[in-house]
Amino acid sequence: MDISQENKLSELIMRHLQGDNSPQDLQQLKQLLNDDAEAVELYVEYMMQFSALSQPGKIILEDFSEESSPSMLDTSLWIALSKYEMEAPEINLPKEQTRQELIQKVVYPPKEKRALSKGGIGTLIFSAAAVITLILFVRFAPPKGGIEVAMLTDSIDAKWADIDPSMQTGTRLVTSSEKLLLREGFAELTFNNQAKAVFEAPCEFQILTDDRIALIYGKLYAVVPPSAIGFSVYTSNAKIVDLGTEFGVQAEAGGDTQLYVLKGKTSLIAGEEAYRASIEVTENKAKGVSGMTGTVSDITFDQKLFVRGIDSETNIVWRGENVELASILAGGNGLSPVFNGPTLNPNTGEYEIKPLVSQPYITDYSYNPVPDNVFVDGVFVPDGSRGPVTITSQGHQFECPATSGKINRDIVVLYKPHDRSLSDMQPALFDGIIYGSQEHPCVLLHSNIGITIDLDRIRQTYPGQEIAQLRTGYGLTWAEKSGKADFFILVDGVLKHEDRDLPSRENSQSATIKLEPNARFLTFVVTDSLTSASSPDDAYSFDFFYLLEPELVLQ
Amino acid sequence: MDKETKNTDFFKLLMNNQKAIYSYILSMVHNCSDADDIMQETMALMWERFEQFQPGTNFGAWGVKIARFKTLSYLKKYKRSEEVFDELLMAQIEDCYGRQIQQMNTRLIALQDCLKKLNDRDRKLIRILYEEGLKIAELAKRFNRPVEGLYKVMARIHTVLRRCVTKTVLKWDL
Numbered sequence: 199m200d201i202s203q204e205n206k207l208s209e210l211i212m213r214h215l216q217g218d219n220s221p222q223d224l225q226q227l228k229q230l231l232n233d234d235a236e237a238v239e240l241y242v243e244y245m246m247q248f249s250a251l252s253q254p255g256k257i258i259l260e261d262f263s264e265e266s267s268p269s270m271l272d273t274s275l276w277i278a279l280s281k282y283e284m285e286a287p288e289i290n291l292p293k294e295q296t297r298q299e300l301i302q303k304v305v306y307p308p309k310e311k312r313a314l315s316k317g318g319i320g321t322l323i324f325s326a327a328a329v330i331t332l333i334l335f336v337r338f339a340p341p342k343g344g345i346e347v348a349m350l351t352d353s354i355d356a357k358w359a360d361i362d363p364s365m366q367t368g369t370r371l372v373t374s375s376e377k378l379l380l381r382e383g384f385a386e387l388t389f390n391n392q393a394k395a396v397f398e399a400p401c402e403f404q405i406l407t408d409d410r411i412a413l414i415y416g417k418l419y420a421v422v423p424p425s426a427i428g429f430s431v432y433t434s435n436a437k438i439v440d441l442g443t444e445f446g447v448q449a450e451a452g453g454d455t456q457l458y459v460l461k462g463k464t465s466l467i468a469g470e471e472a473y474r475a476s477i478e479v480t481e482n483k484a485k486g487v488s489g490m491t492g493t494v495s496d497i498t499f500d501q502k503l504f505v506r507g508i509d510s511e512t513n514i515v516w517r518g519e520n521v522e523l524a525s526i527l528a529g530g531n532g533l534s535p536v537f538n539g540p541t542l543n544p545n546t547g548e549y550e551i552k553p554l555v556s557q558p559y560i561t562d563y564s565y566n567p568v569p570d571n572v573f574v575d576g577v578f579v580p581d582g583s584r585g586p587v588t589i590t591s592q593g594h595q596f597e598c599p600a601t602s603g604k605i606n607r608d609i610v611v612l613y614k615p616h617d618r619s620l621s622d623m624q625p626a627l628f629d630g631i632i633y634g635s636q637e638h639p640c641v642l643l644h645s646n647i648g649i650t651i652d653l654d655r656i657r658q659t660y661p662g663q664e665i666a667q668l669r670t671g672y673g674l675t676w677a678e679k680s681g682k683a684d685f686f687i688l689v690d691g692v693l694k695h696e697d698r699d700l701p702s703r704e705n706s707q708s709a710t711i712k713l714e715p716n717a718r719f720l721t722f723v724v725t726d727s728l729t730s731a732s733s734p735d736d737a738y739s740f741d742f743f744y745l746l747e748p749e750l751v752l753q
Numbered sequence: 754m755d756k757e758t759k760n761t762d763f764f765k766l767l768m769n770n771q772k773a774i775y776s777y778i779l780s781m782v783h784n785c786s787d788a789d790d791i792m793q794e795t796m797a798l799m800w801e802r803f804e805q806f807q808p809g810t811n812f813g814a815w816g817v818k819i820a821r822f823k824t825l826s827y828l829k830k831y832k833r834s835e836e837v838f839d840e841l842l843m844a845q846i847e848d849c850y851g852r853q854i855q856q857m858n859t860r861l862i863a864l865q866d867c868l869k870k871l872n873d874r875d876r877k878l879i880r881i882l883y884e885e886g887l888k889i890a891e892l893a894k895r896f897n898r899p900v901e902g903l904y905k906v907m908a909r910i911h912t913v914l915r916r917c918v919t920k921t922v923l924k925w926d927l
Contacts, residue, residue: 209908214783216888232840242849243915250861251777251883467886476886
């Protein structure tokens with residue numbers, strides 16, 4: 199059988215195995231096999247070859263772990279392919295000296311003679327360039343230590359085993375047969391293709407190529423931009439190929455692998471020998487691969503299992519939680535509670551430690567920056583009777599209702615119940631729950647008060663994440679007598695929510711505000727409903743307004 | 754035969770011949786998913802009948818016979834006649850497997866060698882097809898390449914590989 203006939207047979211077999219053949223193709227295949235005994239021999243050899251390549255064991259293809267992995271988006275590959283399809287040159291294989299001259303010299307049939315086209319010249323130039331590149335690569339190939347493919351871009355409390363102590367942020371990492379063991383803390387690697395991987399100790403892994411990691415055990419979370427599609431994580435019994443996504447992989451020492459896809463989709467290739475299959479795993483789904491049997495099963499999706507981002511500047515280890523505004527307003531990082539924190543004086547913008555009791559202030563109604571909290575743009579005492587109120591550092595203004603202009607309490611954040619023997623604050627009791635605990639934090643905004651948060655600064659702390667929404671409960675708790683307040687939420691000076699003449703109630707209310715990607719300033723204003731009060735003193739007294747579990751939803 | 758010895762002997766022989774038996778099943782049903790199911794049943798039946806196997810004889814060929822039985826049952830049940838090979842052709846293929854099966858492991862080693870001899874582009878394509886598990890039509894659609902052209906290229910690469918493997922095995926036999 200000559201080469202063109204064999205190519206045809208090969209093509210028919212491929213189509214048949216891919217399920218991409220017509221009835222005519224199948225008929226043609228049967229005819230070829232029925233008519234030629236040699237074709238049957240070749241057919242069997244092709245099937246053995248196909249089985250070997252498509253079944254795992256990975257002995258054959260993994261031999262190329264030292265090479266750079268092919269990227270499906272490698273445009274030069276596809277350009278070369280298209281040129282080859284059109285102008286395949288002759289290939290002459292050297293004649294083998296064998297006693298059994300069964301194999302003929304392999305010569306592709308000559309192409310039609312034609313003038314060398316521009317495409318042909320291009321191919322020639324490309325081929326010459328490829329050869330020159332290959333020569334240069336061989337000559338100047340990187341040393342045996344591997345190729346630099348990633349950088350350690352951040353770490354928190356990281357302790358590595360058996361590694362040069364100079365391993366720190368900025369260290370370049372190479373492909374290597376050696377394993378990296380993270381004993382404690384967290385580490386973030388960024389690859390040349392911009393894929394990021396966050397590792398949580400204890401964790402052992404190996405950088406195979408510029409887009410392949412072997413996870414021996416432990417947890418890693420990968421964020422893969424479009425430029426890095428195809429980024430893969432190998433474990434002892436599975437391979438995860440990114441198809442444009444964020445995903446977490448946990449490999450246990452006993453051999454089990456778990457895959458959680460948080461955004462986009464991945465391809466999971468797992469299973470024993472003949473049963474290996476490629477499964478697409480999509481957003482908010484998780485799969486487990488048994489280390490004993492290799493079987494793949496659905497597992498419960500857990501969005502908070504992996505560390506998705508770290509920031510050593512703010513000491514943030516982020517597992518996908520929403521940002522707690524109570525933590526932010528208390529001077530925290532938005533993830534951790536702040537106990538017994540200072541209160542924030544709206545007249546001065548300063549944090550102070552003082553008793554939680556009423557203390558009348560004299561105010562100048564100015565907008566006050568808060569230098570000790572990078573996330574808070576400013577605080578103020580609103581009184582619309584003096585004209586529009588400035589509510590941001592950029593000069594946004596709010597046509598606020600007239601108020602008594604009186605203020606007697608700071609902004610107070612509660613992560614645990616306050617000592618009522620030392621305070622005259624009324625507890626935040628709503629819906630049968632006493633707010634002011636780690637589980638149910640709250641923020642006191644006793645009228646008349648305003649506070650503006652800088653969303654841009656929060657975005658910088660959680661890079662790559664959008665602040666999608668504000669969600670908060672709120673209410674006016676009952677005191678010695680019922681209060682009444684007006685509550686406003688503004689974004690960049692635009693009113694988004696209001697609740698006028700809010701009375702003291704047992705039940706809380708709620709507000710959900712969608713936030714655009716470019717929204718900068720989030721403002722809360724609580725005024726004393728002066729118009730419905732009998733006197734200014736009556737207006738602002740007993741207005742124990744609380745924000746309940748306020749949070750910014752990230753996505 | 755005590756149980757432990759039976760276990761060890763069976764799995765050792767199976768490991769050495771599993772790929773060959775699987776490739777036989779695949780050559781009949783042409784579909785990996787169906788081949789997986791039949792392989793499972795075949796292995797179960799092989800285990801059940803292992804005491805009938807004559808030690809020292811061709812385990813792979815014996816496994817192919819059992820696989821044939823399972824494959825034919827499957828084809829009768831699930832496939833239309835025009836989709837399958839006729840009995841004579843199946844017998845020829847089975848016969849060929851009987852002769853070639855003992856060479857499969859050698860061919861695997863030669864295949865590994867021959868993959869290294871492919872040019873960089875061809876090797877990349879093989880990796881994308883088999884390692885990423887994508888179909889040729891999907892690849893072509895995703896990257897806006899003509900499907901026909903991609904089939905021709907892949908067919909050529911497989912032909913080159915097969916020829917290289919055969920030459921290599923012959924050389925080693927000398």
